[in-house]
Amino acid sequence: MPRPISITVDLNAIRHNFNYAQSLGAKHKNGDSLDNVSQTMAVIKADAYGHGAVATARALDGKATLLAVSSIEEAVSLRQNHIKTPILLLEGCFCSSELSVLDDLNLQVVLHNQHQIEELLNTSLDEPADVWLKIDTGMHRLGISAADANHTYQTLANSKNVRSIVLMTHFAMSDQPNHTFFKRQHEDFHNLVKELSTTDQLIPNSAANSAAVMSAPESHGTWNRPGIMLYGISPFDHENTFSAPLIPAMQFHSKIIALRQVNAGESVGYGATWTATQPSIIATVAAGYGDGYPRAAKSGTPVMINGHIAPLAGRVSMDMLCVDVTQLNNVKLGDDVELWGKKLSVNEVAQWADTLGYELVTRMPTRAKRIFINE
Template structure:
């Protein structure tokens, strides 16, 4: 492909971020969360980069789990939503893949199993997120039923926090979860990225770092560098044209930006079809040849515009970092009314990807 756009993944940064998270964690083990193709960073590349560091991997679908096994990953693997049907429960046993059990239907699927070895199960509690899991009062019966099955071996009790990243904190959910966890005698898995950095009482036996592995902060008031992380993803594209504006000239669809003084703008080979958010506002941060600048006008399908008025050296062929080390993804997300997680996961397949390291 000759279109000048690329997504670069820095695998040494992922390793650095894992080590940084380990240094902040009191959890006995850390399972790297690699769902959604490792938040857009490539599940196989990421797992291989962390193969000698991570105690295990957590993801969503069994197809990716099997890919990791077939690629030689031997560490424990856990499916965060467990099996989606009886056949998947059977496959989990065959490939030594653990999984969350959050419903009576999943227990029924396990009970039908005929595999020669039991499936490792993690009992999931709904402590307040109200998506998946047994309520605390339902947990003893669910655990007893699981423990009665020869097709299952229940090792862990887990929950997920809704507000570990903000001022509300985790106290309410932890107060519901902790007594049930203690009574179960199982290993505890509760801490996500935010909890690993702010709530040490929740770290337990298995922490589940996700966004921090990829260099972004889980907290609205900081970027990854503020907590010792390195961005692992850089989306960049080149300037393909330069326009000169006079006062009153508009840029792009809808005249969302109108110049109030003479300007130079660069047209960049990236648009919303590449995964850059259409809703990004004027001034959303970019870096042109490493120098700070901002978006002007509405993002279109294949192009966007950036301000070059203060960058006389910039022109056709200049590289524009849409997010990365010089344009933190958290700031781009904030300017777009979203979060860094979504931007990472939304880069389109048409963007060429390059993994370094």
């Protein structure tokens, strides 16, 4: 029998979550222009946040009209697997030679610094490019300054190498939509869009990531950019009403491979960091940090066994972890263990490891077999 650990990805859940994101965009009404329905791309960078980029792209075929990845390598992988949907390079081109394949691979490209802009303007292209001009509105990670936006936009608009331009920015605090910093970023970007627009219709623009799609409809633009929400994971620190319709797509499961009695005063695991305060039953589970479970998870981290929560006991090992099942009834070898999934949120596990659900799902190694549900 193979080692009993698996990662199941429910592609139906991803489709459901995409439909939910799309429905939120459809409710958008821009007060400064005609009534608009925001288009919804699917952000599938980092192997679709660990869920499988090719499988996700296939699942969203006919739904998402634009996919977003972080690099040309990710885009090439999709094309090699016969994915035909247009693709946006979120970090742009890392060298000028990549510009020559934009048209062949049906890629759109983000421009976020002057070097990229100059390379595009000075390169001989067979066909003009569809570009997304990124504006830094306060995150200070990527993007040109708002002060340079007007001149840069006009320069690109007048270039034979440019077919179309979308203005974009990225929010630093969209998970706190009432925060003054978020409101200032949104206002600054919206004002810039209006400034560069010459008619009653705003120029194409994009700002809303998952948190903004879900909680800040005023930030919805021509394009929304949902990422983590597509995989059923809330972008907020705590589950809330916005998160309720999401269905987690990844289920991380294993089984109990050993059970033992531990006397009061006896310890469990490396470093003897957990000690029984009473006679206890310890279940050993075939899952560890070599499988993607966070080593930083503390004793007490919830683990679901047969539909009931029990606490992690001691340090996580490379291949195993231990759970205190003293309070559970009828636990036996081979019982199912949900490490995270539809019943136990990956965000809850992440909090016990002082990290985010984003990190846990995107760093999953290939050792655990992956099963795709596509009914």
